[in-house]
Amino acid sequence: MNKITRRSVVLGAAVALAAGLAGCGGGPSAGEGTAEVTDPALKELVAAAREEGTLTLYGIPDEQVLRAVAEKFTELYGVQVRPVRLVSADLAQRFSSEADAKAPASDAILLTYSPFYAEALQKNWLTPLSSAGIPGYPENYPADYLAQDGDVAIVSLVPTSMVYNTDTVTQAPSSWQAYADPRYRGKLAMADPATSPANLAFWHLMRQNYGDDFLRGVAANNPAWQNSAVPGTQAVAAGEFALGHPGVEAIVRNLRESGAPVDTTIPGPTTGPEIGLGLTAGSEHPNAAKLFAHFLLSEEGSGLLAEVSGAGSPYGKGLPQGFERPAAVSPEQAAQLKQLLSSQ
Structure with missing residues (x-):
């Protein structure tokens, strides 16, 4: 499926949703x-x-x-x-x-x-x-x-997941460190950490688990920073990028059911x-x-x-192993994350 066709699938799914909502x-x-x-x-x-x-x-x-x-x-x-x-x-x-x-x-x-x-x-x-x-x-x-x-x-x-194009990435990555793998340089679509406290909490958790060099490696791969998860996920589904962040299970499910080659994985500890x-x-x-x-x-x-x-309930349903509730990120820590990731 070429990029134009994939993009049509993505847009078609979005139009169908909008039409349904507008109707009643x-x-x-x-x-x-x-x-x-x-x-x-x-x-x-x-x-x-x-x-x-x-x-x-x-x-x-x-x-x-x-x-x-x-x-x-x-x-x-x-x-x-x-x-x-x-x-x-x-x-x-x-x-x-x-x-x-x-x-x-x-x-x-x-x-x-x-x-x-x-x-x-x-x-x-x-x-x-x-x-x-x-x-x-x-x-x-x-x-x-x-x-x-x-x-x-x-x-x-809402557990944060990694979204990937199943045509480009045939096997789900086994670690978040895939974001820093040079093979994905120029192939990452990511929501800017500053767009959400939860995004900041995720990258803070990644820094704790994998260190500053991992975040520098992500920055070296020149991510295309987005204003939310939605446009990045759509771009991954359309084949414009290989990996995206964060994956929103409900959005990915809708695109997948419409025929888009996209899926999610949680390859390690996460928050959301x-x-x-x-x-x-x-x-x-x-x-x-x-x-x-x-x-x-x-x-x-x-x-x-x-x-x-596809999220978790306070009554204990739906949470993956290794899920941590989001921690507060101080302004100083947020500034450090932004610098390490070279985000907008």
């Missing part, structure tokens, strides 16, 4: 739902959410992941979902602009957990989960994944972004947002998100 929002029409609700507090919340009828969800997971979760929520509770997929930086900027203007368009957000959440809570842009009145929260949720004193919950753990759930303060559909939070914080909802995204 989240899935089944609003209605009664199939969930059997007996708890009085939850029953009252379900009735209020159905009265509102709709939920607007801003999220960074892949479009098909958002759709799958939205469709299950609608099936259970009869509340329609409009998912809006954005990369982390764009989502944070859009949400902040709307909140600062006191014109929120979202009801809930799924965004990489970062200092953004503390700022948004301090500015009253988010309703603290601990005081939102979500039935069963926080006592039934894994305590290790409660942040900001329970005002934010970590709902997804943690996605937090936030409820938009002053939103148009607060009860639908609280009900969605109840669903996503349940073992059923968390397990569904992990299954469709």
Whole structure:
């Protein structure tokens, strides 16, 4: 398959996703739902959410992941979902602009957990989960994944993987050190570490495991630095690059199912972004947002998100051996990583 054809496959998959999203929002029409609700507090919340009828969800997971979760929520509770997929930086900027203007368009957000959440809570842009009145929260949720004193919950753990073109790389690399192998000079597509705290945490982990010379070796291979994982993954799928970073399993799965020669591997210790759930303060559909939070914080909802995204659940599902939760990277360490990698 030549590069033009591969690129057509990649773009065709993206167009199909966009068309599906534009058509109807989240899935089944609003209605009664199939969930059997007996708890009085939850029953009252379900009735209020159905009265509102709709939920607007801003999220960074892949479009098909958002759709799958939205469709299950609608099936259970009869509340329609409009998912809006954005990369982390764009989502944070859009949400902040709307909140600062006191014109929120979202009801809930799924965004990489970062200092953004503390700022948004301090500015009253988010309703603290601990005081939102979500039935069963926080006592039934894994305590290790409660942040900001329970005002934010970590709902997804996304292991960082390596993405590779299966036509160019016939055997999955066995070590992250492949990124520094001279045979891949000019053949790497990588998200700039500065685009995400999780990317910085990954390269910090690589520095701890493989040393500064490994990072210098990566820099010597002249990576094409990207503003997120998406364009790099698409370029690897199209055959423009051999290896990419980071691999996002849900995106790669969609491309592979469309016929693109692309796959992922986790060839050693890894970390990855943690996605937090936030409820938009002053939103148009607060009860639908609280009900969605109840669903996503349940073992059923968390397990569904992990299954469709290829990520891990706070309830212990889906995490690879050797996964480490992302460590905080100081500004000094971030500057050192940028210098060693010669990133933008």
